[in-house]
Amino acid sequence: MVARSRKQQEAEVAMNGRHSGRPTLEEVAVRAGVGRGTVSRVINGSPRVSDRAKAAVEAAIAELGYVPNRAARALAGNRTDAIALVIPEPETRLFAEPYFSDIIRGIGAELADTDMQLLLTLIRTPKERARFAQYLAAHRVDGVLLVSVHEDDPLPDLLEQLDMPAVLNGRRSDLESVSYVDADNVGGARAAVAHLLARGRRQIATITGPPDMYVARCRLDGYRQAVQESGAGVDEALVARGDFTEEGGRRAMRELLARRPDIDGVFAASDLMAAGARAVLRESGRRVPQDVALIGFEDSAIARHMDPALTSVRQPTEEMGRTMARVLLEEIAERESVRRHVVLATELVQRDSV
Amino acid sequence: MVARSRKQQEAEVAMNGRHSGRPTLEEVAVRAGVGRGTVSRVINGSPRVSDRAKAAVEAAIAELGYVPNRAARALAGNRTDAIALVIPEPETRLFAEPYFSDIIRGIGAELADTDMQLLLTLIRTPKERARFAQYLAAHRVDGVLLVSVHEDDPLPDLLEQLDMPAVLNGRRSDLESVSYVDADNVGGARAAVAHLLARGRRQIATITGPPDMYVARCRLDGYRQAVQESGAGVDEALVARGDFTEEGGRRAMRELLARRPDIDGVFAASDLMAAGARAVLRESGRRVPQDVALIGFEDSAIARHMDPALTSVRQPTEEMGRTMARVLLEEIAERESVRRHVVLATELVQRDSV
């Protein structure tokens, strides 16, 4: 009882104008002539509030310019209203790709009318990974968005173990258990190769990504499917292994030309490798697209600025970002965790290299 | 008194193992055989703790795997341990530049061993700006990092008005009042033009950015200084206005060639404009670098992939990011706000276009 009267006194003092800083829920309640609970219900959109009370509260909020205190909310509600976007360091360069930028834009767009915060987390060392694991364990975020996950990345499993809502960009394998949003890599690659075939190319080679990456295998599968659908068999001499880098593209292209000088079309599983291939083709005196048609994947800035401009497979990146965020929000909202797997279609952007 | 005994009972119950979830400061205190205050002091590095108590607390923390609850800290301490990185939407594309990615990497590196969180905030509409202003007013962050600020951007002034620690990347004018970290645009441009002069070029044109951008004026100033230092006067016919886009670069280059067909060197105030200029030069039958030497600014991915690879002025972007973060942390740490203005040197990256 004593405590209660003290509290009331203080509330009165506060009401008398002493108070510094921004208004609290309590002050809104006093102003609206209702209890704290009612204000809270209005703010959180509970249906169990009369129209009259709701209107009064909303007016008071507007007059006072009330903004809820996030920390207090987080503490009382045992949530954070924040999600982490995790970017492994080796990939930070990829950041520089429109790909990333678009994903982030998509995420931002989806989050815009939520009051979720987006935390940027760069993980560059095992030590930082350990630290991030602590973060997770300490429930400092409500969910996690992971981009460019490698097959051996332990983070997704850790997330699953902690029962932390998470969405991957891409997947680690066909059996990916964690929720993910991926592009249709198989379909995109198939469409690219089909396009080359349609343009009359017959000796179509492919430069793959590292075979331990699922995305690389998918793009190779797409190549195989398209070739087989054309009735031809896949000639393994036309498949060269790259590593998604420009230099890797160069090496692979040299191999291919040595094995099969009659190549008239190349599907590179990334724009960067296409750029490398293009350089080697030029060195060898071959013209693009007259002698050899070339298609890349990703539709990055490099594609647009190559000479000739590179035909490439575009992923719906912004849409992927949006979807990732949406899926994560859904997962956070529901209690039992249902995994969601979304695959979005790709599009062939035709330029001058075919 | 009643309240106190109740609390004690609960603490005991908690100690008896009922409790769910992560350990609290209270539990650490019990385990270490000290009071809550002492644990708090150890965590916050207060010197007024005996070595014995400190050791006991640290042991307890390690055993329990204690991680402080951020929300509780924020609520009690009236701070957030978070800073916002604000990116205006029109610039989100710029995100795709290594420039941005490097800045973010720098920021991340500096923040890595702090326990500051980095909040990504994309602002694309006036409505979102208003909302962000509310965020600020509600003290949801301890400080703000602003990139690519326009001269008419109201945000910096708002921040100053709210007395919110803030650091700009770049500045709005010579008189910038808010703290900033900028590259030496004047010096970089001057070095680029001096380089062209040193290679024997005499009719050196420049393609500028929009004149209402301070950075564009700086780069133009650098051009002027270099030309004047060479003993020649600045011929205004050699100055064409661009807008930092590729198309703008094209237009400006056409103008320049129409006015002065004898141009033998071009300094473009951005790589993208250099790319546009390069295309027009090729159309006009001029070779780069034999007929016309070309230098860009920014050293973006485009520069590396142009044909020929573009000589460009590199800004120490990662270092800028690091510095921004450091400066902001300092500003947050001290109570009276001292503005800091940091200008970092640039570097000419020589490739094949000169």
Add this chain to the structure above:
DNA sequence: GGCGCGTGTGGGAGCGCTCCCACGTAGGCT
């Protein structure tokens, strides 16, 4: 031997919310 100070310490109060229990009050039923 008593007084004062400084240093290390415990723990109360409170940050601003959410959760939930308990209390009206109005309606529908027998």
Add this chain to the structure above:
DNA sequence: AGCCTACGTGGGAGCGCTCCCACACGCGCC
């Protein structure tokens, strides 16, 4: 008319910290 339900509501308790006051020691001094 009496009872039960349903809904709208007020407000206590508590989330896990930090801040700070007050207390206990130990030491030096006069």
